[in-house]
Amino acid sequence: MIGYLIQRLLTVAGILVVMSLLVFGITQVMPGSVAHMILGEFATNDQIAALEQTLGLNDPWHVQYWRWASGFLVGDFGQSLTMQRPIAPLILDALGRSAALAGLSFGFVAVIGLWLGILGAVKAGRFTDHALAIGQYFFIAVPEFFWCIVLIMLFATTLGWLPATGYAPMSDGFWRWLSHMVLPVGTLVTGLIAHVSRLTRSAMLEVLQSTYVSAARAKGLPERTVLWRHALPNALLPAITVLAVDVGILFGGIVVVEVVFAYPGLGRMIVYAIENKDLPLMQAGVLIVTAIYTMANLVADLLYAWANPRIRYGRSVA
């Protein structure tokens, strides 16, 4: 178990180093120099050269990389080119708002998705199962960027129940905050719930076919016990893996949703940085998101190991 943990941590560290190199490399291949971007099109060559000197852009790439990466380690993410402000606090704010969106969505997906998956497996072949299957087919196929438009048209434009876009901080009151969260979260969860419930259903069905479930039935245990005590814990193992994969999909959805709902989160900030060629901001954003995603995967792996007696407990007692 310790070997496993160390191996995983080393991998995570390796991934972050490689990713930071990759992200940093982009500055090197980007057409046009950073100094050029800061000073605008009418800058003279002298001005550019001077700025390049001050920014250290003439240093060898590994010196520049080290300067940038070591800043990261102590929380200095550099200056935003377009906003002329330190990046760290900007990102921290945006990150908090994105986290609220992601956390809320992920909670719904985990709870509802697993529950619907189990329901489908238990009712396999019956009406409930078929109804769920049709819903899953539909919601897996609807892209977030279209689904949120449909939701806005329905609940904001036509019914006028909810605000179409924007964000209200919690300090403006819980209900106001919540009303701005409903549509973004609603957009994000539908597809993922469909995905999670579908895969949970098949995992559960497979477990229900196993000999130990037959053996539990042969012991005369009530079906409820067979289901919840014998089948579910074993079906949850593959579900953990599915949920981890879905975190990645969720991130993609968050970017789109934040753009459409004008939600001031990290995703929108990265898209803004790309559109405005604000390199330092983009680098920091991408690196932070990658780090979070890698951590989420690490947590999923550890959870898996912990939930699996084969990994948690060694071998051979008798």
Next chain:
Amino acid sequence: MSAPAGQDQGGAPLLDVHGLTVEYATGRGNLRAVDGASFAIAPGRALGIVGESGSGKSTVAMTLLDLLGPEAGMSAERFTFEGEDLLDPVAARRKALRGHRIAMVFQDPGSALNPAIQVGRQIAEPLIRHRGMTQTQAAARVQELLAEVGIPRPADVAAAYPHQLSGGMKQRALIATALGCEPRLMVLDEPTTALDVTIEAQILDLLEQLRGKHDLSILFVSHNLGVIERVCDDVCVLYAGRVVEQGAAAQVFAAPAHPYTRGLLGSLPRPSAQRLSRLTPIPGRLPDLTRAPAGCIFAERCEHAEAGCGKPQEPRALADGRTVRCWKAEAIAAGAPPTQAMAEAPPDAGPAAAGAPGTTDAGALIAVDAVGKTFRLGGMLAGLRFDFSGGFPLRTDPPKVRAVDGVSLRVRPGEVVGLVGESGCGKSTLGRLILRLIEPSDGRIAIDGHDVTGASVAALRPVRRLAQMVFQNPDSSLNPRQTIGQIVRRPLELFGIARGAEAQAKVVELLGMVRLAPEYAQRYPHQLSGGEKQRVSIARALATSPKFIVLDEATSALDVSVQAAILNLLADLRDRLGVAYLLISHDLSVIAHLADRVAVMYRGAVVEEGPSAQVLAPPYHPYTEALLSAVPVVGLKDRAAQRVRLKGALIGGGAVRGCRFADRCPRRIGPICDTETPPVVEPAPGHRIACHLPLEALRAVPPVFGAAAPHA
């Protein structure tokens, strides 16, 4: 339906089943998996249900516990247990019997225990459910139960998760679970099939002992006739979903009255020193059960079939109390018992028997010298651990397994060498090492004088032509995307033996050698039966006219009646072509049937080696003796009186000091067994035993198979 199925033991039967039928709806009509089966079990009796794959025997067991899915259509004229109707429309009443008064033990202990729950809690569940015990009471009772089924440290085992236990331990735990509520009837579905033969013997002993103590009735499902004879009073032979013969086990096995029962018994190889010259396999294959013939279901495979067999056959009672589904039963029962068709000792026990068996290299086709193989387990960081005893605290110590440990072996041209041992003993690894499918860690291997140990791929090519392999699993040993013709043809092209029309002709010839019609060349593997696939594997191996073939459990996945045909084929090919075999098997009967010489492997090393007749008779290595006395053999039930049993299970891996068998040896002499490597004694030229016991003591051991075995 006629014929009451219950044995006349007096009193009402515990379980009474009449006209049990199970059907499945398929795309091509109804498949009748069980057709009108009737049987009964009197209190305290054990009924065996025996049959090959597809006979419906497990389906019968599942119906008793209501474990068939909703897709199975079940009906019966009568189905009672202790006078209660098991077909009660109220499902709750049916279910109340499960686990309480009827308990079940499944085939594969590895998958019948829930991997996510501690063993003790799983055993406690029915106690809490049916006996109303509290958690604490149940936990105490679990310890008693585990002790009763012979588990040495009950508390540890109760707290363990299933993956921490060996197969035999798991099966004991499952038996403890079944015993918990003191059921009247225990249903065992192939409970020892997944276990090694020495563990199987332990479990069968345990069952025998429990049965006497608890007055248990038993329904025992198995494909293994020997096991059935050992455990059961009565037997019920199932073929294609029909009960073809039932009656007292002793009668049925001594004088089978149905041609199918006769066929099964005639197909069995025996591990005795005397060799049957030929087995009598059952030709053909199971009929399509969605289009069952109107007449006798066995007629198309039956050697006694005649015009009268076209009529539907109903079970009818014979004078001796048996029920048989054959109108010619009396005549067949009166015939010579198939098991007594014992031949004289084989006229020539292979060409090699003539030559003086010895250690000399002269003329050896395969020479294996002190070959070893160590496997490293896990990935690069698998062995990482903390160690604060000094030095850098982080150490890597990858777990290793010594699968083969210094084995030397000779195979002479045209000789059949049997390699026998339990799972994990390294016999398959050795087979693959010889063909260099795996790189040996140490030692030297020569094929026909060519050293192959360090040979390059190019240098190996001519040798590859000489040495071929046939694998265990007929379903995975043929590429499913190629036709049989392509499969057999490929080695011909690869070695430039034949091309074009010539290759075509050669393929037909090869198929003919394994008795397959030329049309088979156009078929795909999934269109063939298991036995036919194995024939194709043999044809493919023969394509390069090899001098040597490794047969790695080549018949283990087959039913006995099919296995018999393959064993006959292998014997014929050896006689005709003079090809040598290394016959790897866990089944001593198969080895004894075909091999000229036998090597017995235990934990990576050969503990005994010699001509078959000598290995199968005293003096034995204690492990050989234990193996022989563990094999259940039909007609040798009496042997049980003097059987030797092994403690525990084979533990693989690690380096060994002293004798590798010491911890399980029933004839252990003392500390010397743990510290000193045993010397090799040679009771006869070419017969070697690695044991500390003096030769006189080994010679004094009585033969396992009665006095019949001749002294070599």
Next chain:
Amino acid sequence: MSGAPASPPTSPAANGTANGAANGALRRRRLPRQLVIGGTIVGAIVLLAILAPWIAPYSYDAFDIPNRLKGPSAANWLGTDEFGRDVLSRVMVGAGLSLSMGFGATAISLAFGVPLGLMAAYFRGLAEEAIMRTIDVLISVPPIMLGLLVLAVSDPSLWKTMLAVGIIYVPIMTRLSRSVALGLMEEEFIQAARARGAGARWILFHELLPNAWPPIIVESSLRVTFAILLASALSFLGLGPQPPSSDWGLMIAEARQFLDDAPWIAMGPGIALCVLLIGINLVGDGLREVLDPRLKKRGAA
């Protein structure tokens, strides 16, 4: 065992005498319903995309300012957009873009992923470590971030989106084909080929690959769906084909300003996208039913 209903739970150890033959005969020949329905949907869309230049009522980029933002009518079945362009014609032409991005990206991921995976499984050792550790890194980046990164480097276009999405799915294809190949390497027919001294090329292409296809095809159909979703999300964000292209993602992005007055501009491409994705998903499920590797595995167990 395949043909599950044909093999009732007899002895699970049954490696039947007759099973092989019975199963061969019982193997279901009828195509699954999902495959037929999904195939029809996808086929129809592919056909529309190919024929669009000839059968589309208008050109996809022909302005008709007087008729801008008109609702569905006999002349413009799906209405017109802010420049008076016919939405139906644009959707028909856009189908080709979505399809080529989805299938093109999947083809790219197959072209790189499958050989890498097979090589890792066959050669093991250092080659495997190198390939798989690289894959570990790539797979640890959220797909959308990798896409944004690649597209941030240069000006967006259809080809770049396709390439970016294709690269994103290379790790998944590599992992899948490696694990399939590793499983097959244990199969005895591969061992048999090695025992007779067959070369690496023969084993990889004649023994391994034909048997590795089924699970790879099933996974690919799933990947096409995700590729189309990701590619159209990227073009929705402005990182795909540029105006006046009629890519569906881009069309929906442009329609956002006119949601109150002309919702049909978004509905046309949006619904088309959903229908296409449902169709592809149905095909994937149908293929899985026909080719399911696990059904085969059970037979070999």
